[in-house]
Amino acid sequence: MRILIVEDDLVSRRFLQKFLSRFGECDVVVDGMEALDAFLYSLKENVPYSLICLDIMMPKVDGIKVLKTIRELETQKGIPARDRTKVIMTTALNGTEMVQKAFELGCEGFASKPLDTEKLVEVMEKLGLI
Numbered sequence: 001m002r003i004l005i006v007e008d009d010l011v012s013r014r015f016l017q018k019f020l021s022r023f024g025e026c027d028v029v030v031d032g033m034e035a036l037d038a039f040l041y042s043l044k045e046n047v048p049y050s051l052i053c054l055d056i057m058m059p060k061v062d063g064i065k066v067l068k069t070i071r072e073l074e075t076q077k078g079i080p081a082r083d084r085t086k087v088i089m090t091t092a093l094n095g096t097e098m099v100q101k102a103f104e105l106g107c108e109g110f111a112s113k114p115l116d117t118e119k120l121v122e123v124m125e126k127l128g129l130i
Contacts, residue, residue: 001023001024001025001050001051001129001130002024002025002027002042002047002048002049002050002051003020003023003024003025003026003027003049003050003051003052003053004026004027004028004029004035004038004039004042004049004051004052004053005017005020005026005027005028005029005052005053006029006030006031006032006034006035006052006053006054006055006058006063006066007028007030007053007055007058007090008030008031008055008057008058008059009055012055012090012113012115013028013030015115016028016053016090016115019115019117019120020051020053023124023129023130024050024051027049030058031058031059031060031061032058032059032060032061032062032063032065032066033060033061035052035054035061035066036061036066036069036070039052039070039073039085040073043073043077048085049085050085050086050129051085051086051087051088051124051127051129052070052085052086052087052088053088053090053111054066054067054087054088054089054090054107055089055090055091056089056090056091056093056098056099056102057091057092057093063089063091063102064098064101064102064105067087067089067102067105067106067107068105070085070087071084071105071106084106086108086109086127086129087106087107087108087109088107088108088109088110088111088120088123088124089102089107089109089110089111090110090111090112090113090115091110091112091113092112092113108123108127109123109124109126109127110123111123
């Protein structure tokens with residue numbers, strides 16, 4: 001499984017990389033622009049990500065805009081819904097408005113920080129990734 005970790009916080013980034021590396025190959029980027037570059041490159045090379053862990057609050061381009069762009073790109077490329085990259089949003093925000101918006105835009109899961117690894121595994125299992 002190919003995994004893209006999009007996280008601007010160093011500690012969270014390292015934690016996710018260490019934890020998720022047991023499930024597959026992890027690429028790590030620090031902001032939304034790098035996330036879109038990595039996603040586009042994966043499509044171009046025909047090696048799409050199975051999972052993207054996407055932080056909502058980031059500099060330059062936030063996770064909501066990244067998610068919206070990813071889903072638009074998948075639609076443009078004619079990728080069927082069943083084959084889309086699974087996206088789990090991560091955030092330290094307490095409000096539900098951003099989370100609701102992310103689900104409306106097509107994320108498949110949500111994990112609040114600090115991350116609970118058991119819940120993250122549970123979400124990955126429900127998505128059929130592991």
